[in-house]
Amino acid sequence: MNDAVLPRPLRLAAVRDENARTRTFVFDASIDAAPGQFAMLWLPGLDEKPFSLLDTDPVSFAIAAVGPFTRALHRLSVGDSVWLRGPFGTPFALRGDDHLLVGGGYGVAPLLLLARQGLAMGHRVRTVIGARTAGELLLVDATRAAGATVAVTTEDGSAGERGRVTDVVGRWLADDRPATLYACGPHGMLAALRDQAGRAGVPFELSWEAYMRCGIGICGSCEHDGMLLCADGPVLCGG
Amino acid sequence: MAEMTHEARDADRNDDLTVDLTVDLCGVRLPNPLVLASGILGTHASLMHRVAIAGAGAITAKSCGPAPRGGHVNPSCVAWDNGLLNAIGLANPGAVDEVALLVATKALLAPLGVPLIASIFADDVDGFARVAATIAAAEPDLLEVNISCPNVASEFGEPFAASCASASAVTAAVRAAVDMPIIVKLAPNVADLARIAQAVVDAGADAICAINTMPGLLVDAESGRPVLANRTGGISGAALKPVALYAVDLIARAVRVPIIGTGGVRSAVDVVEMLSAGAAAVGIGSAVYGAGPDVFGLVARDLVRWLAERNLTLADVRGRTQRAPSWPEAATPAPVPQADHALVANPQPVLR
Numbered sequence: 218m219n220d221a222v223l224p225r226p227l228r229l230a231a232v233r234d235e236n237a238r239t240r241t242f243v244f245d246a247s248i249d250a251a252p253g254q255f256a257m258l259w260l261p262g263l264d265e266k267p268f269s270l271l272d273t274d275p276v277s278f279a280i281a282a283v284g285p286f287t288r289a290l291h292r293l294s295v296g297d298s299v300w301l302r303g304p305f306g307t308p309f310a311l312r313g314d315d316h317l318l319v320g321g322g323y324g325v326a327p328l329l330l331l332a333r334q335g336l337a338m339g340h341r342v343r344t345v346i347g348a349r350t351a352g353e354l355l356l357v358d359a360t361r362a363a364g365a366t367v368a369v370t371t372e373d374g375s376a377g378e379r380g381r382v383t384d385v386v387g388r389w390l391a392d393d394r395p396a397t398l399y400a401c402g403p404h405g406m407l408a409a410l411r412d413q414a415g416r417a418g419v420p421f422e423l424s425w426e427a428y429m430r431c432g433i434g435i436c437g438s439c440e441h442d443g444m445l446l447c448a449d450g451p452v453l454c455g456g
Numbered sequence: 457m458a459e460m461t462h463e464a465r466d467a468d469r470n471d472d473l474t475v476d477l478t479v480d481l482c483g484v485r486l487p488n489p490l491v492l493a494s495g496i497l498g499t500h501a502s503l504m505h506r507v508a509i510a511g512a513g514a515i516t517a518k519s520c521g522p523a524p525r526g527g528h529v530n531p532s533c534v535a536w537d538n539g540l541l542n543a544i545g546l547a548n549p550g551a552v553d554e555v556a557l558l559v560a561t562k563a564l565l566a567p568l569g570v571p572l573i574a575s576i577f578a579d580d581v582d583g584f585a586r587v588a589a590t591i592a593a594a595e596p597d598l599l600e601v602n603i604s605c606p607n608v609a610s611e612f613g614e615p616f617a618a619s620c621a622s623a624s625a626v627t628a629a630v631r632a633a634v635d636m637p638i639i640v641k642l643a644p645n646v647a648d649l650a651r652i653a654q655a656v657v658d659a660g661a662d663a664i665c666a667i668n669t670m671p672g673l674l675v676d677a678e679s680g681r682p683v684l685a686n687r688t689g690g691i692s693g694a695a696l697k698p699v700a701l702y703a704v705d706l707i708a709r710a711v712r713v714p715i716i717g718t719g720g721v722r723s724a725v726d727v728v729e730m731l732s733a734g735a736a737a738v739g740i741g742s743a744v745y746g747a748g749p750d751v752f753g754l755v756a757r758d759l760v761r762w763l764a765e766r767n768l769t770l771a772d773v774r775g776r777t778q779r780a781p782s783w784p785e786a787a788t789p790a791p792v793p794q795a796d797h798a799l800v801a802n803p804q805p806v807l808r
């Protein structure tokens with residue numbers, strides 16, 4: 218664990234658009250990491266930010282252009298370099314053989330790898346993917362293609378069921394309880410899912426987002442409920 | 457479990473050992489000499505509580521200044537082969553909000569008997585006095601005066617720790633502003649550390665923390681850029697240990713106040729080395745990387761064992777580097793190196 222963890226350059230092997238704001242970046246390298254872990258991506262001279270791994274072989278990230286750093290990333294082309302530090306953090310750990318995965322907004326990214334892991338073991342994998350509107354839905358086709366059941370919700374009803382992921386989760390927790398619930402998305406969504414799963418008595422693993430600096434559990438920037446999201450998390454278990 | 461693990465047996469045996477690890481630091485009782493160094497996990501009451509539960513003997517909060525600061529952008533802290541390099545840039549919520557954080561932290565630490573050390577910085581002498589007076593409302597057990605952050609020179613200029621006059625002026629101003637014991641944190645990269653230590657003690661410092669991080673630069677070969685956004689940062693961890701031991705030994709021979717020896721301490725043996733150099737207590741910071749907060753309990757346990765196995769107390773090991781050799785003989789003087797006689801007799805032509 219005390220190996221040197223300095224940024225190393227990776228070359229962009231492919232980029233593809235996932236939706237209007239989100240692009241997948243595929244690099245020419247693999248990484249020894251598990252679903253839910255993250256890496257710090259660095260553009261020398263600009264900034265360094267944490268991103269959940271979309272895939273480990275090859276290393277891939279699904280990243281929305283929401284600020285200066287991600288906009289700069291979106292301007293890169295195949296052959297350009299991005300520096301990576303990591304992987305960091307505690308991953309999701311599959312428990313039982315009937316999994317409910319819930320992704321809100323850009324939070325879907327780390328769940329595809331988890332879905333594939335569960336499906337490869339012959340487990341049942343159900344996924345709820347939500348967004349504000351159809352154009353912001355992420356990885357719906359890829360998750361279906363992987364073989365998972367996918368329910369879609371949008372707040373404006375432009376795709377799937379009108380409403381929020383918690384509406385579908387509430388029904389599935391009541392009618393057809395999974396062994397474990399896994400989720401990644403906005404903090405409000407995670408807090409609601411924690412309450413839902415807690416009431417239903419279903420164990421849960423939630424991936425929380427935070428501003429991160431060191432990524433290695435020493436600076437304290439990412440504190441959340443007494444935990445360090447970079448080291449104890451980003452996935453915190455309960456239930 | 458039917459069978460105990462080696463670790464469990466070792467832990468049990470350790471429980472039987474009785475070595476007093478308590479330390480008196482300026483009239484404040486520490487359950488052990490292991491102090492959480494400033495800048496590590498000192499951002500939240502919950503994290504400082506966790507480090508205290510893990511076995512720290514005192515907790516230093518992250519340094520706070522007159523106003524809220526976001527600090528430097530990323531990368532601001534990275535691990536490398538022999539330690540860490542950081543330039544967080546004194547990110548803090550400002551002294552007013554820090555008071556609430558310290559009050560909450562002290563309430564969590566007090567039942568554990570673990571004292572709280574607040575830490576302050578400012579960009580001028582009056583600022584130090586004002587921040588100290590504000591922070592005093594939280595009644596921390598001790599106050600660290602951080603005059604040695606190496607990562608804000610572009611805004612603040614040369615650290616106050618760089619000269620006797622500025623170090624002494626800040627110390628005197630803080631001394632006049634508060635009643636609690638004050639610890640002045642010194643920098644390693646100064647021309648005359650012993651004189652600076654003497655100057656801050658003369659100005660009213662009750663203790664010295666030695667040392668802050670050492671300025672350093674990491675460069676990424678592929679991009680040719682500094683790795684940290686701030687370009688330079690402070691070196692901590694294993695690479696800093698000989699520098700810290702050097703500083704503690706030097707300061708211990710110059711002044712009589714207690715020293716918190718800080719820099720590269722990761723194990724009980726490192727602690728013993730730091731105490732031997734003259735430290736009264738020992739800061740641990742970068743070692744949290746890898747081992748997590750549990751490093752405090754593990755090092756404390758190993759320290760008890762190390763001392764017990766040798767039938768020594770903390771007082772026995774403290775300041776051993778300062779003591780005279782015990783041999784009646786003097787060592788044979790080292791020989792003067794001799795030039796090669798053949799070359800002296802037959803000089804070779806100089807190649808151009």
